[in-house]
Amino acid sequence: MTYPRNALENIMNVRSAFVAAPLLIFAYGAIRIVDGFDGEKGPGLAWTTGHLAFMAALVLFVPIFWEMRRRLERNALATTAVAAGFVGIACAFAQFAIDLVVGFSAADHAAMGPLFDQVKAVPGVSLAVYDGGPFLFYIAQFVLVTQLAARRQVRAWTPVLVLLDFTLPIIDRDLIPVGALLLLVSFVPMARRREEAAPRHALAHA
Incomplete structure (x- = not known):
């Protein structure tokens, strides 16, 4: 039995995103810890590599959010959460892009x-890029996963793991790798669910 190539490629891409995004966040957290072994974080190769890893993870959350919305039958709450999530992704991406530029511009830690102070002094930047905007990304994750749990499409404990993923770093940013592993545990079943749905989806469109 064969399946439409474009359908299978889309399924595999989304499945990979569910796994790759938490792993990239884990990489960022681990690199960040290594970067601090000398008592300072950035600038340098570790700073740049870690930030690029997290930015790549943010990009992967676009298809992840879209897939969650699809599984929730594109209801109003899911659509609103995804819209807010995309705004949060953009804000977080901007934050990490600024961090990269500062890292490239600064001679040392x-x-x-002073460079960060200059950026945050621009009206609205601190709130949108650092203090407020990125939280929309995490709130959207929690809302979408909670809806999936309410519909029994994921385990009841999945929202708890997602919540821990973004609350642990608030306690201590060195816990980012731990939160990322919890996120991976919560996302892997969703990736498998997508994979198992592939034959039925392809057969229906054959």
Whole structure:
């Protein structure tokens, strides 16, 4: 039995995103810890590599959110959550892009502080890019996963793991890798569910 190539490619891409995104966040957290072994974080290769890993994870959350919305039959709450999530992704991506530019511009760690102060002094930037906007990304995750749990499409404990993923770093940012592993545990079943649905989806469109 064969399946439409474009359908299978889409399924595999989404499945990969569910696994790759948490792993990239884990990589960012681990690299961040290594970067701090000398007592300072950034600038340098570790700073750049870690930030690029997280930015790649943010990009993968676009198809992840879209897939969650599809599984929720594109209801109003899911659509609103995805829209807010996309805004949060954009804000978080901007934050990490600024961090990269600062890292490339600063001669050493001490020089990074004044550059960050200049950026945050721009009206609205601190709220949108650092203090408020990125939280929409995490709130959207929680809302979407909670809806999936309410419909019994994921385990009841899945929202708890997602919540821990973004609350643990608030306690200590060195816990980012732990949160990422919890996110991976919560996302892997969703990736498998997508994979198992592939034959039925392809057969229906054959």
